[in-house]
Amino acid sequence: MSDYITRFDGTDNRFLSNFYRSPIDFEGKTYPTSEHAYQAAKTSNDDEREKIRSDESPGTAKRAGRKVTLRPDWEQVKDSIMLDILRIKFKGDSDLAKKLLATGDKILIEGNMWHDNHFGVCSCDKCNGKGKNVLGESLMKVREELKLFKVSPDSQNAINDIELENIQ
Numbered sequence: 001m002s003d004y005i006t007r008f009d010g011t012d013n014r015f016l017s018n019f020y021r022s023p024i025d026f027e028g029k030t031y032p033t034s035e036h037a038y039q040a041a042k043t044s045n046d047d048e049r050e051k052i053r054s055d056e057s058p059g060t061a062k063r064a065g066r067k068v069t070l071r072p073d074w075e076q077v078k079d080s081i082m083l084d085i086l087r088i089k090f091k092g093d094s095d096l097a098k099k100l101l102a103t104g105d106k107i108l109i110e111g112n113m114w115h116d117n118h119f120g121v122c123s124c125d126k127c128n129g130k131g132k133n134v135l136g137e138s139l140m141k142v143r144e145e146l147k148l149f150k151v152s153p154d155s156q157n158a159i160n161d162i163e164l165e166n167i168q
């Protein structure tokens with residue numbers, strides 16, 4: 001039977017959360033967490049991005065992200081931007097990449113109680129465990145890419161090409 005990780009918290013699994021402290025180089029700036037980078041990506045206004053970047057905590061960044069001048073195509077691009085940011089967070093031979101690989105074939109689900117059924121799966125009575133789990137799915141996709149990267153140096157180029165495509 002497959003193992004699951006359904007909570008991105010605690011000593012072992014907190015690194016899977018976007019709230020985990022780990023500097024992310026994203027579009028020319030360094031953000032304290034992947035949450036900061038994702039929230040900043042919502043807007044193309046430099047001042048708003050900078051404000052989010054300087055927010056103390058990822059929770060503050062998340063709240064600030066609700067008030068930005070949203071880029072008009074946000075709903076269409078948000079999942080691929082999240083994937084890009086995760087590729088940066090878990091890149092190459094980094095310690096976080098190794099930790100992600102060490103989860104093996106476990107199914108990753110961002111279980112939550114705050115009704116996020118897009119990026120995770122909320123298990124409250126109302127939501128009843130039905131969610132798209134986009135964050136978990138994206139983490140598993142990055143993990144698969146890292147496995148390829150381990151096998152053959154060529155696949156690193158393939159991954160870089162994908163990244164470049166998405167940035168442009």
Ligand SMILES: [Zn+2]
Pocket residue numbers: 113114115116122123124125126127128
């Ligand atoms: Zn719920």
